[in-house]
Amino acid sequence: MAGADWETGNPRRGSRRLVGAALIAVIALLFVALLRGGLDRPDPEQGLTINDRDQEVSEEAPGTVGLAGREPLQYANSGWWFCPGSAPIAAHIDRRFYPPTHPQPPPDGRRPVACFADASAAAAAGYSLAPAPAGTQIAGGVYLVPTELFLLRCQAAADALGHAVPCPRRLPYSPRTAQCPGVGPQGCVVRRASDESFFVEARGFPLPQGRCPCEASVVVAAARTGRLPQVAGDPGALRSRRRWRSGGVTSTVSVAGASDAAGALLRAVVEGIEMVAPSEQAEGL
Template identity: 85%
Template sequence: MSRRLLGAASVALIGLLIVALLQGGPGTADRGRELAIEDGDREEVSEEVSRTVGLAGREPLQYANSGWWFCPGSAPIAAHIDRRFYPPTHPQPPPDGRRPAACFADGSAAITAGYSLAPAPAGTQIAGGVYVVPTELFRLRCQAAADALGHAVPCPRRLPYPPRTAQCPGVGPQGCFVRRAAGASFFLEVRGFPVPPGWCPCEASVVVAAARTGRLPQVAGEPGTRRSRRRWRSGGVTSAVSVAGASDAARALLRAVVEGIEMVAPSEQAEGS
């Protein structure tokens, strides 16, 4: 009789175990919660990876069927494997076409990603995001204009890079000497130099001009463009500098150019003639 009871108890125990297994058994809910937490952790890691990709900047672009690489207009800051970044206005960029390691929308994003601004040549000044470099290109033309006009002229010793974008209306040594109906004057314009994105809806330009006091020097530049101006009088001469744009960046460039002006007087030979 006892063996029958033992057999029935065993069958009942086995049945209970089977039911428990089918229902998931004790601890299953906890394991489910643990799995959910692990899934959540995986999602956080994915988000972290996404942020890391953002810090790495954008991939550079390549011209079709060429080895020429460049950064897109939406991310113009080129960062290279030397851990330095170069704005599009930099006077000494890497060789044209070299592949950047990454491209950034601005310098602060490149710095956050661990890059530093590439150094510029000695004597270079950054004004409003524009690199202003020393130049002697117009020394002879300034002297020739001063001799022809018979008075001092404002000669720029620092201009936006590259200074070769500066031009006088005429050619030859006296190219900056201009004759108009209102009288003779000095005129020099720098046009088309690289500027940071969003500078102004205009072509970048700097005008340096001078005329005898009583005649306003021409500093208008491109018609319809708002400009920042500085005018001063000295020795019977009115000098002026203007920069395209009316932003703080344009005014910073204006100050840098004005601070680099040297008044070049007529030579003794010209004064004696």
């Protein structure tokens, strides 16, 4: 009787009730978990936006503008901005870029929008090269500008030497980097014990980055043939030269460096040479 009660009586029904309650509890827990999972699931569009923003930040190193440009630097406690040596090309709000050799840059200290390593990087970012003043020529990355600076001295040198001299009428910017060895009207005449010559040198003008590990230099000289002294500038320095002879006088132009850019600068300076002959008054003496 006891066994029958166990098989058909209350104990069996109680066990089934326990199992049913457990199943209901499990289903309820799963339902709550699903609800929570749905609330925590990120929105697909929101997720893409976050990923895009994170990717942009990771692609650009600190201190950069775009993929190639760098942010300008500022001198401490001043309003003076400049581009670093590793990115010397300054791009400004007018959508133009200015190499450090440009003869007409924006006002000193104005903040560039971005700085670039070279002109091609600035052009790729949508900037164009700023125009130079009228009469300016670019040769080997150097800006050559017209000048009347030496005309009077060239005439004085020709009168003193008694022969024509090669007068530079176009020099690297700024032309005031060019000097004669002496002072006064005849400052470009160099006199030694056995000879005398005409001599002008432009030194220290800005060169494009990486152009030459030497100091920028252009030398223009002339003397009676066979009497032209060494005019190569620094001893041992590589230079590009052009010489020509006319009327018993040897003239020469040389520039620092032996690259294609140095050759282009040499040709441009030679093309801007004007031979200045002695004046009639000097010839009559």
